[in-house]
Amino acid sequence: MAIKNQELARIFERIADALELKGETGFRVLAYRKAARVLTDLTEDVAELDRENRLETVPGIGSGIAKKIHEYLATGKMKKLEEVTAGIEPGLFALLDIPGVGPRTVKLLNDKLRVKNIDDLKRVLMDGSAAQLPGMGKKKVENILKGLEQIERAGSRMYLNEAFELAELIIEYIRSGSDAKEVIAAGSLRRGRETVGDLDILATGSNPQQIVHRFVTFPMTRQVLSAGETKASIVIASANGLRQIDLRVVEPETFGAALQYFTGSKDHNVALRTLAQKMGLKISEYGVFRNDRRIAGKTELEVYQAIGLPYIEPELREDRGEIAAAQENRLPVLVRQEDIKSDLHIHTTASDGSSSLIEIVRAAQQLGYTHIAIAEHSVSAGYAGGLTADQLLSRCDEIDRLNENLKKFRILKSAEVDITPDGKLDYPDSVLARLDLVIASIHQAFNRDATRRVCNAIEHPLVHIIAHPSGRLIGKRPGYDINLEKVIECAAQNRKILEINSYYERLDLNDVWARQAKEAGVLIAVNTDAHSVSDLSWMRYGVMTARRAWLTRNDIINCLSLAQLMKLLARLRQSS
DNA sequence: GCCGTTTTCGGCCCGACTGTTTTCAGTCG
Numbered sequence: 001m002a003i004k005n006q007e008l009a010r011i012f013e014r015i016a017d018a019l020e021l022k023g024e025t026g027f028r029v030l031a032y033r034k035a036a037r038v039l040t041d042l043t044e045d046v047a048e049l050d051r052e053n054r055l056e057t058v059p060g061i062g063s064g065i066a067k068k069i070h071e072y073l074a075t076g077k078m079k080k081l082e083e084v085t086a087g088i089e090p091g092l093f094a095l096l097d098i099p100g101v102g103p104r105t106v107k108l109l110n111d112k113l114r115v116k117n118i119d120d121l122k123r124v125l126m127d128g129s130a131a132q133l134p135g136m137g138k139k140k141v142e143n144i145l146k147g148l149e150q151i152e153r154a155g156s157r158m159y160l161n162e163a164f165e166l167a168e169l170i171i172e173y174i175r176s177g178s179d180a181k182e183v184i185a186a187g188s189l190r191r192g193r194e195t196v197g198d199l200d201i202l203a204t205g206s207n208p209q210q211i212v213h214r215f216v217t218f219p220m221t222r223q224v225l226s227a228g229e230t231k232a233s234i235v236i237a238s239a240n241g242l243r244q245i246d247l248r249v250v251e252p253e254t255f256g257a258a259l260q261y262f263t264g265s266k267d268h269n270v271a272l273r274t275l276a277q278k279m280g281l282k283i284s285e286y287g288v289f290r291n292d293r294r295i296a297g298k299t300e301l302e303v304y305q306a307i308g309l310p311y312i313e314p315e316l317r318e319d320r321g322e323i324a325a326a327q328e329n330r331l332p333v334l335v336r337q338e339d340i341k342s343d344l345h346i347h348t349t350a351s352d353g354s355s356s357l358i359e360i361v362r363a364a365q366q367l368g369y370t371h372i373a374i375a376e377h378s379v380s381a382g383y384a385g386g387l388t389a390d391q392l393l394s395r396c397d398e399i400d401r402l403n404e405n406l407k408k409f410r411i412l413k414s415a416e417v418d419i420t421p422d423g424k425l426d427y428p429d430s431v432l433a434r435l436d437l438v439i440a441s442i443h444q445a446f447n448r449d450a451t452r453r454v455c456n457a458i459e460h461p462l463v464h465i466i467a468h469p470s471g472r473l474i475g476k477r478p479g480y481d482i483n484l485e486k487v488i489e490c491a492a493q494n495r496k497i498l499e500i501n502s503y504y505e506r507l508d509l510n511d512v513w514a515r516q517a518k519e520a521g522v523l524i525a526v527n528t529d530a531h532s533v534s535d536l537s538w539m540r541y542g543v544m545t546a547r548r549a550w551l552t553r554n555d556i557i558n559c560l561s562l563a564q565l566m567k568l569l570a571r572l573r574q575s576s
Numbered sequence: 577g578c579c580g581t582t583t584t585c586g587g588c589c590c591g592a593c594t595g596t597t598t599t600c601a602g603t604c605g
Contacts (some may be wrong), residue, residue: 026588027577027578027587027588028577028578029577030577030578030588031577031578031588032577034577034578035577035578059578059579060577060578061578062577062578062579063577063578064577064578065577065578099603099604100594100602100603100604101603102602102603102604103602103603104601104602104603105602105603134596135595135596135597135601135602136595136596137595137596138595139594139595139596140594140595140596143594143595187605198605200605226592226593226594227593228592228593228594229592230592231592231593233593233604246604246605248592261590261591261605262605264605266589266605269589269590270588270589270590271589272589273589273590274588274589276589277588277589278581278582282589282590283589283590284589284590284591285590285591285592286591
């Protein structure tokens with residue numbers, strides 16, 4: 001992603017925070033936050049949009065923001081930023097991240113007690129002076145102290161695997177000790193976002209109080225933040241830090257409306273409500289209303305239909321054009337887990353995996369797959385037990401023999417071939433030609449000409465797929481210094497395939513880039529990169545990412561039958 | 577600050593919970 005996009009997004013967030021600290025509220029602040037989000041999601045380089053005078057074609061960017069972007073790109077400065085942050089202690093912005101502390105509280109503390117940073121805050125909380133302020137009190141001080149503890153001890157956001165595991169644990173706990181009818185995880189987890197902050201659990205049942213009580217007694221609970229008649233929040237201690245879980249209990253008649261509401265995203269809901277308003281309707285978590293009369297709410301489908309839309313899948317609800325697409329009846333029929341017939345990037349004990357080939361085959365059959373590709377590491381990946389050319393060839397013989405005995409299942413001979421620092425492939429062509437499927441990827445010299453090296457690999461006649469094209473590890477590593485726009489363009493020209501790697505720390509390509517690839521006409525492979533039998537279940541995360549990228553079964557080669565896939569792979573080699 | 581099949585001006589989503597309140601502001605999602 002273009003660096004300037006992220007830089008500008010942070011600047012507009014900072015302006016929004018500064019405005020709030022100065023007491024400004026309302027829609028100007030929201031406009032800056034929206035601009036920041038839009039810039040974050042943008043795959044196009046903001047500098048290019050500016051050069052071509054197309055900034056204002058982006059929804060959420062109007063003349064005012066466009067002018068400021070242009071100013072910043074031209075001069076490296078933005079007057080507005082300097083203006084609104086003037087006179088604000090830099091340390092105050094960090095205070096806004098503390099749960100329970102908002103702009104009004106920060107302003108009050110700064111005005112009355114000269115609080116300039118987190119250390120000042122701790123001091124006035126402890127010495128009792130904060131509690132003396134108007135509108136503050138003992139409880140409020142306690143809550144802020146707890147908030148401080150929470151951000152200091154919380155890990156970052158959760159990966160999808162942790163979020164799903166926790167959600168399943170707490171849902172089972174609520175179910176087993178209450179009369180709850182439906183219990184479901186909503187929020188960003190249901191939308192399949194690559195990381196999840198809080199868990200949002202939604203339940204229905206005849207006895208809401210009992211459900212709330214069951215919820216707050218979850219054994220991992222460290223702290224109960226709030227517990228009302230129908231709503232509660234807890235903090236739990238998981239292996240990776242403190243996590244917040246929110247619960248809402250609603251009537252069955254409003255379950256659909258509540259599920260829609262709590263699934264979000266916030267931006268999707270705002271857009272939906274605005275649309276409803278124009279039709280003289282009002283949407284809340286209790287339903288769709290015309291003049292205080294509820295006309296929908298039992299199911300999500302009802303809610304969408306009440307405002308004249310088809311059902312919109314949760315993964316699409318990001319305010320990235322899905323509402324317009326729904327209105328025009330051109331929503332994609334998203335790929336489903338059941339459409340997946342194969343996993344085409346799997347390691348075994350032959351390189352750095354921990355399950356044997358036989359174990360993987362059995363597990364894949366259990367999952368209902370008809371074929372898989374075994375792709376061990378190559379020579380240069382010595383750290384990962386990479387195979388020499390001879391080892392790979394004898395591995396191919398072994399797979400050939402095994403295939404003869406397998407019924408209605410086929411193992412494709414493959415390899416995850418390193419792209420070397422000088423842009424070559426790690427095996428000679430004669431060896432690559434023996435493989436059914438060649439996957440190429442970068443594992444070393446991340447920032448040496450990554451774009452050119454990957455494009456070289458794409459242009460190599462024997463390569464089919466580029467694995468984890470950006471090389472990022474979510475929250476840990478930004479990825480190679482690579483121009484994905486160019487990579488996508490090159491893949492489109494050479495009709496090669498890009499991977500969505502389903503490992504929850506990779507999800508690479510991500511949703512935004514995978515969608516861009518699809519729009520450029522590039523086919524996608526959704527693979528787990530499994531190193532053991534249990535890793536095969538990661539397919540779920542890759543499929544969710546694909547759905548967030550608007551992909552259908554026709555965009556994904558794992559949905560092809562074995563015969564169709566073999567035909568495609570052969571055609572790719574002929575046409576190169 | 578953005579935006580337009582009622583608008584280039586006047587709108588902009590909606591509600592729960594908490595704490596400090598005697599009628600409501602702040603925060604959150």
